[in-house]
Amino acid sequence: MVVYRREGQRRSLLLVIVISSLLIVTIDSRGNGLIDSFRSGFRDAISPVRDVVEEAFSPVRNLFGGVTDYGDLKAENQELKRRVTKLEGKLSRERAVGGKVGELETLLDLPTAEDATGVAARVVGAAAGNFERTVEINKGSSSGVFVGRPVVAGNGLVGKVTTVSATLSTVTLIDSPSIGIGVRLENSNVNGLTEAHTGEREILLKFLESQLGPCQEASPLDSCISENELVFTTATRDGAFPPDIAVGRVVSVDISTTELEPRIAIRPVVNLDDLTYVKVLRWPDPKTTKTKTS
């Protein structure tokens, strides 16, 4: 008799928990301010602890990274040296036309990434769990960070601010399925849209109009896609991202007989798994907007 009663109690508790969970899931899915406030409050409350742990762990992290990535670092170093030599040549060629482009941009009043000022922030955490591609930064609305602002790190695009509390913000990374970025290819300038899939680090590129195939030996670079080709954000009116920020590098172009278009995979130029400092861009820059409207 006692056993049956205990069994009944257990099941009732489980039922209460299941119903409560489903209720919370339903309420949050429909967007509820109360749960958002709880989230922000909880994040703000544990933020100082996270800062301390993150700071304390950094020497161990560097050591771990140094030991485990030694081989990769060596190869990367060689690759970077080769790329620096190549880029130095390219830079000197482009310097000749760079001034003219700048003049034209000024004449046409086109906003660029350089126009956008920003807020530097430190990454203090990532999403708990395995099924979400976000990071937390230590700047929030009190520092002028707002939802929708693009986030960059040194050499490329990181993501977009999706939630903000007073002292923290969540940045959804560019390899999250919820983000699609308008991009252009480096050589051909053909426009496309990125398409990320949960659990996959490589992002797929879908063309908007023209279809390009992989480069063959004799084909001109502006009529095909080559591996290692850079992909930049494209310039669009009221775009979510400033133009010409490097998004990724083409890592594979596969032609399948069953698909109409080739499968183009790009890898983000920024290592999204090891972010320390980022910059939240004020985009569209209020100054630029003001100048344009006046």
Place this chain on the structure above:
Amino acid sequence: MVLRRVRLVLLVITLVVLENTVFRHLRIFDAIPALCLIATVAIAYEEGPQTGALFGFVSGLATDMLLSATPAGLSGLSFALTGYLLGVLQGGVIREVKGISPLLALVGGLIGGTIFLVVGGIIGVDGFFTLAQARIVIVAAVYDAAIAPLVFAFARWANHDPDRDRGWR
């Protein structure tokens, strides 16, 4: 009793912070361990299904507070169900064996991860029914198993109640 509850709260906060900071740099095949899920398994193994489910619900909700792409309550539900199931298994099937924590964490990780994906997929979270996700659940469960002895020891300390005079297995 009060001290035990304080320690359990401390356990949840510490694990959530560690998962959120330290382990984000220690990804293995893109997966990190679900520390609160392992703690839920440990509590369920010690205390049975009722406490396991309750602890799982609370620790899952704490985890949910740091997620933004999935609705709050999803981890709470999957951790609670895992705690309940592991607690029932402990009472009916599993005998007290030393060094069983990795096996329990592996099973718990697989159950918890699967419930999370299935329920998440049903309620419409994008991209949950994919092979890549299934792979992550498996890798994360193996990772859970690898660090289970440490988390079990921490959970043992937090759950210890001298008044009850019960030993941890």
